[in-house]
Amino acid sequence: MDWAVEAIPDAxxxxxxxxxxxxxxxxxxxxxxxxxxxxxxxMSVDWAKYSTAQETRAREGKPGLxxxxxxxxxxxxxxxxxxxxxxxxxxxxxxxxxxxxxTNRVQMALSRICTVVIPLExxxxxxxxxxx
Amino acid sequence: MTPTVANPRHPSERAPEEMRPASPWxxxxxxxxxxxxxRVALIExxxxxxxxxxxxxDGALQGSSYGPSKAARELAGSIILCGTFFPSGVxxxxxxxINDIIKSSRVMLDLEQDWDGEGASPIAESxxxxxxxxxxxxxxxxWTVHGRRMESPSLVPVADGSIDLHWKLPNRELLIxxxxxxxxxxxxxxxxxxGWNIVEGKLDTHAPNQSLFVWLTE
Numbered sequence: 001m002d003w004a005v006e007a008i009p010d011a012x013x014x015x016x017x018x019x020x021x022x023x024x025x026x027x028x029x030x031x032x033x034x035x036x037x038x039x040x041x042x043m044s045v046d047w048a049k050y051s052t053a054q055e056t057r058a059r060e061g062k063p064g065l066x067x068x069x070x071x072x073x074x075x076x077x078x079x080x081x082x083x084x085x086x087x088x089x090x091x092x093x094x095x096x097x098x099x100x101x102x103t104n105r106v107q108m109a110l111s112r113i114c115t116v117v118i119p120l121e122x123x124x125x126x127x128x129x130x131x132x
Numbered sequence: 133m134t135p136t137v138a139n140p141r142h143p144s145e146r147a148p149e150e151m152r153p154a155s156p157w158x159x160x161x162x163x164x165x166x167x168x169x170x171r172v173a174l175i176e177x178x179x180x181x182x183x184x185x186x187x188x189x190d191g192a193l194q195g196s197s198y199g200p201s202k203a204a205r206e207l208a209g210s211i212i213l214c215g216t217f218f219p220s221g222v223x224x225x226x227x228x229x230i231n232d233i234i235k236s237s238r239v240m241l242d243l244e245q246d247w248d249g250e251g252a253s254p255i256a257e258s259x260x261x262x263x264x265x266x267x268x269x270x271x272x273x274x275w276t277v278h279g280r281r282m283e284s285p286s287l288v289p290v291a292d293g294s295i296d297l298h299w300k301l302p303n304r305e306l307l308i309x310x311x312x313x314x315x316x317x318x319x320x321x322x323x324x325x326x327g328w329n330i331v332e333g334k335l336d337t338h339a340p341n342q343s344l345f346v347w348l349t350e
Binding site: 019024027065103105 | 309
């Protein structure tokens with residue numbers, strides 16, 4: 001099904017998976033905020049209108065190894081050079097992108113405005129039970 | 133890395149009541165910490181102790197993810213701050229700390245293709261060696277020339293095969309990205325954590341780059 005592209009309001013939240021190697025005693029590392037997949041010009045996120053944080057965590061990768069952080073769209077757009085676009089795919093209506101080059105400055109800014117909504121600790125326990 | 137304690141028994145298992153001093157005036161058991169082979173001998177100043185003694189032990193044993201040398205220094209710092217012990221024999225060389233963290237970061241070389249489940253590249257040993265050499269050289273020069281200690285950064289693998297060095301200090305934050313391509317320049321950005329006093333640009337990891345690290349340690 002082709003989902004209509006919608007405008008994402010500034011007040012809406014975005015969810016992003018963060019791999020455990022990007023969580024240190026410093027908190028969420030700026031390294032977590034890159035344009036990926038490598039060839040893309042945006043950083044994939046899920047729009048909270050069509051996804052829960054749990055769904056975001058389970059959607060890709062190895063869920064047990066990921067935390068989920070939340071970003072507020074307006075705060076992301078306030079970071080110089082960054083935009084937020086709804087980019088729905090066939091399997092994921094919530095899929096969106098944070099566009100713009102992820103310089104060190106941008107990465108650090110994003111790490112400062114994100115909030116952890118699913119912490120890693122509980123995932124570690126699940127990961128252990130799954131032998132991940 | 134968790135330091136071990138020889139005597140008394142490991143306080144993370146909660147010190148048993150019989151080991152606690154009955155009163156602040158009773159001498160506690162001798163403290164003899166061994167931090168991964170580095171002995172931190174402590175001379176008790178027991179009359180100033182009470183529950184602080186156990187708090188101090190608990191804190192010390194939580195250790196530091198930055199390695200045993202930094203754990204030892206943090207412990208010594210806590211003790212000096214607390215004023216209840218006098219540390220002796222603690223090695224304060226910043227190069228040991230850096231070597232600890234470099235050594236422990238080597239595990240990132242075990243990350244395989246698609247280690248994040250989203251197509252991440254493995255970290256090449258040559259990239260890790262460049263990052264390690266940059267840190268060693270910088271810490272050494274900063275210490276010998278400027279008499280300043282370089283705090284240990286986080287060494288973080290990045291999905292594109294690069295390595296990030298990240299310092300998050302009370303009034304400074306610095307991010308340096310060591311690229312996977314050997315001939316590419318590293319990029320950096322730092323500020324005072326409030327968006328002021330900004331440093332930003334590219335650097336050659338083979339060059340001294342001392343001004344950047346003097347800024348970091350100001």
